[in-house]
Amino acid sequence: MKIVITGATSGIGEALARHYAQPGTWLGLLGRRQDRLADVAARCEAQGAALLARPIDVCDDTAMQTYASAFLEQAGGIDLVIANAGVGGPDDFESADPAYHARLFEVNVTGVLNTLLPFIPAMQRQRHGHLAAIASVAGFRALPNATTYSATKIAVRTLMEGYGWSLHPHGIVVTTINPGYVVSEMTSQTTAYMPFLMQTEVAARKIARAIERKRRVYTFPWQMAIIARLLPYIPGAFMRYGASKRNR
DSSP: OEEEESSTTSHHHHHHHHHHOSTTOEEEEEOSOHHHHHHHHHHHHHTTOEEEEEOOOTTOHHHHHHHHHHHHHHHSSOSEEEEOOOOOOOOOTTTOOHHHHHHHHIIIIIHHHHHHGGGHHHHHHHTOEEEEEEOOGGGGSOOTTOHHHHHHHHHHHHHHHHHHHHHGGGTEEEEEEEEOOBOSHHHHTOOSOOTTOBOHHHHHHHHHHHHHTTOSEEEESHHHHHHHHHGGGSOHHHHHHHHHHHTO
16 A cells, blocks of 8 residues: 555554554655654564655645655555644633634644645546545534634534545545544643543554545544534533633
8 A cells, every 4th residue: 555644753643654554555654853753664664664754844835745746756656645644722812822823724724735635636547545634523513712723623524525525536535534532742731631532553543444444434432423423412501611611
């Protein structure tokens, strides 16, 4: 297989890279931290995978396009692209800094576009390929105190749903992954209660299985999938009450 993964320096991205690393696999790994990327790439090479790893920010559209061209040339095509890179954070109303909120959109939404779009023409020519993006259970409804983050994941879910319809005639499969809480650098900085927290390697195996089965949407764990289904129907008064409790 020929696979590209963003956000490969930690968390789900690193776990997915190590899951897929094996002889006969071409891995394209992207991440901002060069030292961590080199370490992950070395581990994947030791497992037998061929590598093209680059320290690139997914917000740099020119660099992402250049990388896609290089990967397609060296690997001879593309089978799977996983847009995993993302950032999170609570709503920051204290500083009222628009740049903070804009950065969430830049990484979580524009970064997904910069990751997937350069590979779509090649997939169309091949008449096959698979696009996957990591959204979130938080993308099923705006959440109190994390509204901007939720909005970015709602956008990703909408993009992927529409791409699934548009690209189906070209033989391209589109999968939206909606994890609950997964052990990562992001969750390690969270002080809020995180129900059903899942180990990273377990999450990576579940994601890989969903991709292999060509699931259009996969939300996990099952407890959070139920919560995600119910979120749109929770009365606004309850959401306001929850926000008040957290802000005390």
